[in-house]
Amino acid sequence: MFKTTTDGPCRPAAFTSLMQRAAALLALTAAILFGAPAEQAAAAEKLKVAAVFETPIEEPWVNQIHVALLKAKAELGIEYVWSESVKSADFARVMRDYADGGYGLIMGDSFGAERIARRVAKDYPNVAFVFGSGIGPAEPNFGVFDNWIHEPAYLSGMIAGKMTKSNTVGVVAAMPIPEVNRLSNAFCAGAKEANEKVKCKFSFIGSFFDPPKAKEAALAQIEAGVDVIYAERFGVVEAAAEKGVLAISNMSDQAELGPDTVITGPVWDMWPTVKYAIAMVKSGVFTAQDLGGFSYMGKGGSYLAPYHAWEKKLPAEVKKMVADRTKEILDGTYRVNVDESIPQSE
Amino acid sequence: MDEILAQIFQIGFFAAMIRIATPLIFATIGELFAERAGVLNLGIEGIMLLSAMVGFSAAYFSGSLWFGIAAAMAAGVLSGMLMGLLTVTLGLSQHVSGIGVTLLNSGLAFFLYRLIFGQPSMPPNIVAFKPVAIPLLSEIPVIGPILFNHHALVYAAFILVPLAAFILFRTPWGLNLRTVGENPHAADGAGVNVAATRYQALMLSGALMGVAGAFLSMAQFNAFTFGVISGRGWVCIALVVFGQWSPWRAAGGALLFALIDALQLRLQANSYIDVPYQVFLMMPFVLTIVGMALVSRNARAPAALLMPFRKEER
Numbered sequence: 001m002f003k004t005t006t007d008g009p010c011r012p013a014a015f016t017s018l019m020q021r022a023a024a025l026l027a028l029t030a031a032i033l034f035g036a037p038a039e040q041a042a043a044a045e046k047l048k049v050a051a052v053f054e055t056p057i058e059e060p061w062v063n064q065i066h067v068a069l070l071k072a073k074a075e076l077g078i079e080y081v082w083s084e085s086v087k088s089a090d091f092a093r094v095m096r097d098y099a100d101g102g103y104g105l106i107m108g109d110s111f112g113a114e115r116i117a118r119r120v121a122k123d124y125p126n127v128a129f130v131f132g133s134g135i136g137p138a139e140p141n142f143g144v145f146d147n148w149i150h151e152p153a154y155l156s157g158m159i160a161g162k163m164t165k166s167n168t169v170g171v172v173a174a175m176p177i178p179e180v181n182r183l184s185n186a187f188c189a190g191a192k193e194a195n196e197k198v199k200c201k202f203s204f205i206g207s208f209f210d211p212p213k214a215k216e217a218a219l220a221q222i223e224a225g226v227d228v229i230y231a232e233r234f235g236v237v238e239a240a241a242e243k244g245v246l247a248i249s250n251m252s253d254q255a256e257l258g259p260d261t262v263i264t265g266p267v268w269d270m271w272p273t274v275k276y277a278i279a280m281v282k283s284g285v286f287t288a289q290d291l292g293g294f295s296y297m298g299k300g301g302s303y304l305a306p307y308h309a310w311e312k313k314l315p316a317e318v319k320k321m322v323a324d325r326t327k328e329i330l331d332g333t334y335r336v337n338v339d340e341s342i343p344q345s346e
Numbered sequence: 347m348d349e350i351l352a353q354i355f356q357i358g359f360f361a362a363m364i365r366i367a368t369p370l371i372f373a374t375i376g377e378l379f380a381e382r383a384g385v386l387n388l389g390i391e392g393i394m395l396l397s398a399m400v401g402f403s404a405a406y407f408s409g410s411l412w413f414g415i416a417a418a419m420a421a422g423v424l425s426g427m428l429m430g431l432l433t434v435t436l437g438l439s440q441h442v443s444g445i446g447v448t449l450l451n452s453g454l455a456f457f458l459y460r461l462i463f464g465q466p467s468m469p470p471n472i473v474a475f476k477p478v479a480i481p482l483l484s485e486i487p488v489i490g491p492i493l494f495n496h497h498a499l500v501y502a503a504f505i506l507v508p509l510a511a512f513i514l515f516r517t518p519w520g521l522n523l524r525t526v527g528e529n530p531h532a533a534d535g536a537g538v539n540v541a542a543t544r545y546q547a548l549m550l551s552g553a554l555m556g557v558a559g560a561f562l563s564m565a566q567f568n569a570f571t572f573g574v575i576s577g578r579g580w581v582c583i584a585l586v587v588f589g590q591w592s593p594w595r596a597a598g599g600a601l602l603f604a605l606i607d608a609l610q611l612r613l614q615a616n617s618y619i620d621v622p623y624q625v626f627l628m629m630p631f632v633l634t635i636v637g638m639a640l641v642s643r644n645a646r647a648p649a650a651l652l653m654p655f656r657k658e659e660r
Binding site for chain 2 (some may be wrong): 055056057058059063066067080085094137170175178201202203204205206207208209210211212213215217220221223224226235238252256257322342344345
């Protein structure tokens with residue numbers, strides 16, 4: 001059977017799609033002419049991937065998954081559809097619609113609908129499910145991933161520790177769940193490694209999306225002496241820009257929010273996770289796995305955002321320190337500690 | 347401990363209180379007008395969200411913030427008219443209509459946003475309102491920076507409270523409005539058009555809620571995102587009760603809520619004690635409820651609140 005191995009960026013998308021169409025046409029013609037078994041024709045069909053999100057795709061966490069799947073659609077020749085703002089009450093129905101509709105891989109974030117997603121997956125052993133989750137995978141078909149981006153958070157902290165003049169750095173975060181705690185703690189640990197006099201402050205806004213509140217929390221920290229602030233949530237960079245202090249972004253490259261304010265920040269790249277999951281499903285070897293490791297820096301699943309305007313402004317010694325530590329992390333000789341305890345202001 | 351207190355009770359703390367209170371004051375006064383006329387406007391949360399979206403989009407494309415505010419008010423007025431159609435003309439349950447309007451407006455806000463802006467990975471933003479320092483007054487030590495260095499809309503909120511009290515208690519229209527809310531049959535007998543008065547109250551209510559929503563997406567923040575309202579509308583419903591349907595007391599309630607919210611954010615940043623953060627986040631809500639229980643024991647809602655009016659019918 002014709003096999004598409006077009007997952008590299010070297011081949012133009014148009015060419016890829018043409019190849020696949022040709023392949024599908026060939027298979028179809030063959031099926032009609034020679035009465036080939038139906039499954040052979042099906043194998044040439046595009047893999048159908050669906051995503052179910054609890055929030056609108058603007059939510060930064062969800063957006064990173066969505067962006068990677070769009071890339072997969074362009075580069076891996078899959079079909080991709082998604083449903084956003086699916087509340088718990090509808091979650092099972094939407095998942096079942098996709099599972100019944102011939103979708104081979106269903107992805108999403110299931111923090112609020114954890115049990116529902118797992119229950120539905122049990123009923124469809126032939127469909128692969130890969131969901132963002134804080135707990136483990138479940139055989140035979142429920143794989144998980146998570147935003148393991150504590151490594152770049154640590155690197156950002158090192159920069160913050162060097163750049164703070166008041167020796168006080170801050171984190172404005174959503175709520176103290178493990179996903180948030182490990183980033184906050186890694187940031188603080190990085191700051192302390194670079195500058196042992198640093199004190200860390202932490203504020204939680206109690207929701208995942210409330211930019212006006214996050215902004216107020218940031219302003220409160222700035223009044224308390226924080227001059228480099230980690231914007232775990234949207235709304236913080238605006239406060240930092242207004243008050244002329246520095247910020248570290250989160251989740252995606254957010255330099256455009258404030259080119260002079262945002263130095264850099266951890267970026268979560270779901271591409272390695274998505275690519276691996278799709279490859280497994282396509283080759284028929286999907287098993288329930290914890291794909292969290294694909295979000296580590298070593299796999300390209302996370303990295304430090306480019307410095308942009310700060311390329312020139314950041315002192316060379318800081319850049320060197322970060323580059324050295326990055327290399328150690330990539331070489332596997334340095335491990336950033338995973339600390340999921342609830343951080344406390346000091 | 348003294349050090350922490352000094353850290354917290356800075357000028358910025360009181361300025362934050364006023365900033366947080368402003369949208370609450372607008373929406374609470376809006377809700378108050380509707381309830382004084384006998385209609386509980388539970389569309390508040392959705393009206394604020396839709397207005398935040400409409401105001402932001404209008405400002406984004408026109409480049410004029412004040413045009414955005416006008417558009418947000420227009421969206422609020424239209425929502426108020428819809429609320430009027432459901433509860434005044436059709437006489438439907440005010441609870442159900444209000445929740446319906448909130449659901450419709452919320453859905454509409456995201457739907458229109460998606461139509462207009464597509465799916466940006468970074469929310470588009472505008473240059474938000476900048477604080478305007480009032481000459482001379484802003485130079486007064488302590489009080490100046492606390493009161494007189496704010497967004498223009500904050501000053502509008504200062505003016506709104508006495509203005510609302512004046513309109514309600516010192517003008518014929520205010521008297522009509524209160525009578526319609528207390529005893530629509532008597533008002534009708536006296537020649538007041540009950541339906542028209544309620545429509546007017548709902549439109550005014552929507553316009554003020556519109557400003558509140560637009561404040562959040564255009565002054566407090568510079569983009570429309572989901573979660574931009576985050577239940578603030580529901581807080582305002584409680585503040586009206588807390589304020590015993592009086593503009594002054596309601597504004598006081600909004601300031602108290604904002605004070606505690608500003609305080610908890612600073613306590614979080616300065617906390618040396620091991621207190622779960624939820625305790626801090628809860629504070630404004632808990633203390634408002636406690637305050638409400640203590641202060642509002644004699645509160646009396648407008649007698650005709652929740653009751654549709656049909657002529658010739660008891």
